[in-house]
Amino acid sequence: MKRALIENGFIIDPANNIEDYFNILIENGIIVELFKNKGRVTLEGDLEIIDAKDRIVIPGMVDLHAHLREPGFEYKETIATGTMSAAAGGFTSVACMANTNPVNDSASVSDFIIKKAVQEGYINVYPVGAATKNLEGKLLAPFGELKRAGVVAVSDDGSPIMDSNLMRRALEYAKTFDLLLISHCEDLRLSLSGVMNEGYVSTTLGLRGIPNEAEDIMVARDLLLSRLTGGRLHIAHVSTEGAVNLIREAKSRGLNVTAEVAPHHFSLTHEDVADFNTNAKVKPPLRGKRDVEAIKEGLADGTIDAIATDHAPHASHEKDVEFEDASFGLVGFETALPLSLGLYYSGALTLAQVIKKLTFSPASILNIDKGTLSPGKDADITIVDVNKKNIIDVNRFFSKGKNTPFDGMALKGKAVLTLVRGRRVFSES
């Protein structure tokens, strides 16, 4: 029997409303119990002691929105490098989007991802299936087959379903299999050839803008279609004040909808695109100050349930080009935790709220048995030094993608040890 003891740590387990000093006993990769008095554990045998003094101990973080790029785009990222990067960021579970090549719209691709993750991955990988065949927005993907293969949700992330009738059918059909539908809300006719937020910055840089309304309109449509169908809807990467307000209102009227935000959308604004920084080119685009404030309020009042990275690695030749030609997206695994802790340091959220949005909330949205430290659960645990100075350095990233606007930034907080089923997958040297 393999046993480990995490001692002296301050435990934050939002699912169980725990914020206190506890020791955690792990046996064979399962959490046995949380307890105060160490004298009760017999120290003989092969008990591994993990000292978490001056650290917080949290459930392994869950990222419900990432791009691992495999199969098909292994030059950007692989399941191995992506999950190692995630582990280094404190994540123990990640849901990966379907825009691979081939697209994950069949059991065979889902199987491939799941098997590959078991063989080469460092953390738990949950594939998200396509909502429509080949992400084309024309025919529904086989939700039943995908669900049976193990997908936790369906989404055409990045290629939103523009046909409202098809979106209606997707939400209805997803209900059949109790599947979550994750929607990237963007009216493609409004965003058109836009490459950044529409506003003063886009005007002065001479770059085509994407108005907030490109997001707001689709959020409104999808909320209404969710009400019409009863399909379970999750709004991906909220970036606008309007979207926050619409979701808040829908929730107040009892709609069963959830929402996530990516760290860059509460950490940066369109001002950060200045000087044509392609690492700040992302969809939805970095917005204005008002939007950032609205998102923080939405996080605080529960309108926005979860923080998700939208980790989107790209090769240097896809970013070191003219702004219009650069790929959208930035890597997020290794910056998500310190950026989220920024919400705590700025007073926007309590520490427990931040942790909940990185652990229990996303796990609940995906309906996976993760994100808690309850006895009997897998020992997916992250130990965090919240005060550790963390100067972001892309050269030290585990991800193949170095595309981040946060390079060189001095942040605070770092995962120092990540356990998946009791096994060390990352430890800070």
Add this chain to the structure above:
Amino acid sequence: MEHTLRQILGINDLRKDDIELILQTAESMKEISQRDIKKVPTLRGKTIVNLFYEPSTRTRTSFELAGKRLNADVINISAASSSIVKGESLIDTGKTLQALNPDIIVIRHQKSGAPHLLAKNVTASVVNAGDGIHEHPTQALLDLFSIREKLERLEGLKVCIVGDISHSRVARSDILCFKKMGMDVSVAGPATLIPTDIEKMGVRVFYDLEKAIENIDVIVCLRIQNERMGSGFFPSVKEYSEFYGINSGRLKKANKRLVVMHPGPINRGIEISPEVADGPFSIILDQVTNGLAVRMAILYILAGK
């Protein structure tokens, strides 16, 4: 000659003093072009590359001639006849050119920010000869030179830029440049061609051209590009021309010293009527002449340092 200029990517690279220096230098350069032998040895031994990704007649000719009149070695590269069509990236093209050790690279590119990307990857001075819908700083400087030459002052002049502000790099550079020199700037055009938050650049916005050009000193008339038509920005050339075309009827009440400018090439009868383009207010051809002088001044200042 005290200055810290190394490159001109946009008007904000220039302090007011730098602009003054360029205008003054351009005056002496203009004199050179009026001589019988229109060539001075100032930049002998210097190399200037004109890297043009977009078709251009006047700007390319102007830069080429500017370099030649100063005796620099001038190389012209156009996208269509280079390895760019073979898929070479801008950075690789820049590094390849840099290996030949030029002093100045003049770049025209259809994408906003391309000169900035180039400048980060070469040590030569980079001059932006127009990037996408972002900036065209040398055009703004020649506009400024032409206005001052004609009206003998800048401060306090009322300028209106008319037309497709959204898709105009000239408009952006003109606004920044004119504001910097203390001019009162407004823009006029249909709402579809006025970009978001342009007011924050310190300009007033008019949809009504008559109101916009009341008591105006300078009108900058912008080209209506063919590709904008039929893409929902305005219903027809006829309607545009009716509401925003600069014609003599609209200029009846104009002040006698009004100056009408156009960066060219002009669409006669669309944004500007022939009688205005060729009439007493027009300084369109002076702009071309002055463009050469201003570009000579810029090359001289950058390469002569």
